[in-house]
Amino acid sequence: GDSVTQMEGPVTLSEEAFLTINCTYTATGYPSLFWYVQYPGEGLQLLLKATKADDKGSNKGFEATYRKETTSFHLEKGSVQVSDSAVYFCALAHAGTALIFGKGTTLSVSS
Amino acid sequence: EAGVAQSPRYKIIEKRQSVAFWCNPISGHATLYWYQQILGQGPKLLIQFQNNGVVDDSQLPKDRFSAERLKGVDSTLKIQPAKLEDSAVYLCASSLGVPGNEKLFFGSGTQLSVL
Numbered sequence: 262g263d264s265v266t267q268m269e270g271p272v273t274l275s276e277e278a279f280l281t282i283n284c285t286y287t288a289t290g291y292p293s294l295f296w297y298v299q300y301p302g303e304g305l306q307l308l309l310k311a312t313k314a315d316d317k318g319s320n321k322g323f324e325a326t327y328r329k330e331t332t333s334f335h336l337e338k339g340s341v342q343v344s345d346s347a348v349y350f351c352a353l354a355h356a357g358t359a360l361i362f363g364k365g366t367t368l369s370v371s372s
Numbered sequence: 373e374a375g376v377a378q379s380p381r382y383k384i385i386e387k388r389q390s391v392a393f394w395c396n397p398i399s400g401h402a403t404l405y406w407y408q409q410i411l412g413q414g415p416k417l418l419i420q421f422q423n424n425g426v427v428d429d430s431q432l433p434k435d436r437f438s439a440e441r442l443k444g445v446d447s448t449l450k451i452q453p454a455k456l457e458d459s460a461v462y463l464c465a466s467s468l469g470v471p472g473n474e475k476l477f478f479g480s481g482t483q484l485s486v487l
Contacts, residue, residue, distance in 0.1 A: 265414075293472060297476075303480070304375070304376070304463075304478040304479055304480045304481065305415070305463070305465075305476075305478040306477075306478065307475045307476065310475075350414055350415075352414075354472055355472060356472035357427075357472055358428070358472065359405055359417045359420045359428060360415075360417070360476060361417075362414030362415045362416070363414050364412070364413050364414045365413075365414050
């Protein structure tokens, strides 16, 4: 069945460092791809999404590009802040079906 | 706009006991989901409702778990009897229309500890 694989965490960075969190997927057809984020003490919330190959999703300085040829959707940010500390989940969904999540990657940013 | 409401926030029970969780989705959202999130793992879908009909319950352990969505609004998830491995956070989410590329809105979850 479909699945999502994320890089193991935790990822520990200093403020203003460059962030990459790797995500690859296995799926039939052409799913939509998502990044959700869970800040400490809060519920999961959508960070960004892409619905077709070569689309780039972006939000709050984060970006991810849907790469069909490498079945990847890596999350990047040029300069992280302490407030970006959270757990990040990569996910996919086909039309009419629920999200399938990866295991999550914990990001810790220190000042 | 009010978000997805869940209660209780925490629940501690002993194995073989029963427990129920409640979810009130965002008003007007047709699709409602229950996910189970075990510590260190991503959320796993238990059941998906479209209005008050079940769309997908393929991963729901039906010998002990049950869920209903009355009148297409609120939903309850029940575990009877609970096992140690049911310790997890139970997340409710809703979306406006048919899922696929829709944004899901999540509640804060119910953290269940089975002793």
